[in-house]
Amino acid sequence: MKDESALHARGGIITERNTDFATLRLRIPAGVLSACQLRRLADLADGYGDGTVHLTMRQTMEIPHVRPDSFEVIARALEENNTPIGAERDEVVNVIACPGTERCKYANIETIDLARTIDRRVAGIRVPTKVRIAVSGCTYMCNSPLLNEIGIIGRIRPLRTPGLCTGCGTCVEYCRQCAISLRNGVSVLDERRCVQCGICVHSCPYNLLKPEYEHYQIAVGGRRGMEPRVGRELVTVETPEAVVEVVYRIVYWIYRTAWSGRLLADQLDEIGFDAFREGIRKEFAGNEE
Ligand code: SF4
Numbered sequence: 001m002k003d004e005s006a007l008h009a010r011g012g013i014i015t016e017r018n019t020d021f022a023t024l025r026l027r028i029p030a031g032v033l034s035a036c037q038l039r040r041l042a043d044l045a046d047g048y049g050d051g052t053v054h055l056t057m058r059q060t061m062e063i064p065h066v067r068p069d070s071f072e073v074i075a076r077a078l079e080e081n082n083t084p085i086g087a088e089r090d091e092v093v094n095v096i097a098c099p100g101t102e103r104c105k106y107a108n109i110e111t112i113d114l115a116r117t118i119d120r121r122v123a124g125i126r127v128p129t130k131v132r133i134a135v136s137g138c139t140y141m142c143n144s145p146l147l148n149e150i151g152i153i154g155r156i157r158p159l160r161t162p163g164l165c166t167g168c169g170t171c172v173e174y175c176r177q178c179a180i181s182l183r184n185g186v187s188v189l190d191e192r193r194c195v196q197c198g199i200c201v202h203s204c205p206y207n208l209l210k211p212e213y214e215h216y217q218i219a220v221g222g223r224r225g226m227e228p229r230v231g232r233e234l235v236t237v238e239t240p241e242a243v244v245e246v247v248y249r250i251v252y253w254i255y256r257t258a259w260s261g262r263l264l265a266d267q268l269d270e271i272g273f274d275a276f277r278e279g280i281r282k283e284f285a286g287n288e289e
């Protein structure tokens with residue numbers, strides 16, 4: 001092998017219990033593959049592994065049981081397949097996304113292209129601690145974005161069409177937050193209870209509830225594992241471009257400021273969330289010219 005250390009430095013080559021073999025982890029943002037890519041992965045697992053693949057928690061795939069003398073050739077083949085090895089060391093690991101508006105009837109935002117765009121912007125930045133990012137199309141948060149270092153959640157505010165409500169009560173039934181009630185024969189929203197999930201908008205049989213202010217909530221500092229933590233809201237933005245910019249700024253802040261070997265949630269506790277938020281704002285300010 002010509003440059004084994006460079007290959008290992010990229011991450012994604014995980015030595016197994018039997019150190020004669022390694023598992024190769026791939027980078028597949030949002031976990032979406034074409035049938036063609038899938039076939040190629042099957043061929044590579046057959047040719048260089050033990051004929052199996054492993055689906056991970058973070059919507060990516062691993063090819064187990066690969067011998068070191070195959071690393072270089074399989075790494076090149078995976079690169080050509082647009083499923084490169086990676087997503088394992090201290091870096092932005094595989095960005096995950098729920099199906100979003102492409103398939104889910106509850107979604108408020110597109111998620112899969114957003115996850116891919118985020119990946120393109122931040123993949124490969126060398127950060128001192130792992131950064132996990134999840135994109136959820138609505139506040140049901142099926143992929144637990146608040147248990148990631150960066151969580152993105154699509155929300156909308158329901159807007160009522162004045163004077164036309166029949167008082168049928170369908171939206172009241174659908175709202176899990178009990179944020180809608182009937183008063184004097186019309187539905188009334190309690191803004192304090194509303195989590196802006198948008199479900200009521202789809203529920204009205206007369207189409208009297210409209211989506212207003214589609215936006216992205218960005219939370220920071222969550223984690224899974226032994227001591228799970230729930231991420232805290234950092235900012236709300238209105239466009240996917242702004243999401244990508246905020247994510248980049250957070251990752252850049254981590255690159256410049258965070259310590260190695262410690263999870264972001266702990267570091268936010270130590271420096272204080274307000275100080276962190278201020279730091280991110282300064283990063284933005286530095287970008288405004
Ligand atoms: S988080 Fe919302 S949009 Fe995404 S899959 Fe779940 S219900 Fe659908």
Ligand code: SF4
Pocket residue numbers: 156157158174175176177178179180189193194195196197198199200201
């Ligand atoms: S947006 Fe969601 S939480 Fe708010 S009123 Fe509608 S159903 Fe309830």
Ligand code: SF4
Pocket residue numbers: 164165166167168169170171172186187203204205206207208209
């Ligand atoms: S579902 Fe529509 S018509 Fe029925 S109470 Fe709600 S807003 Fe009014």
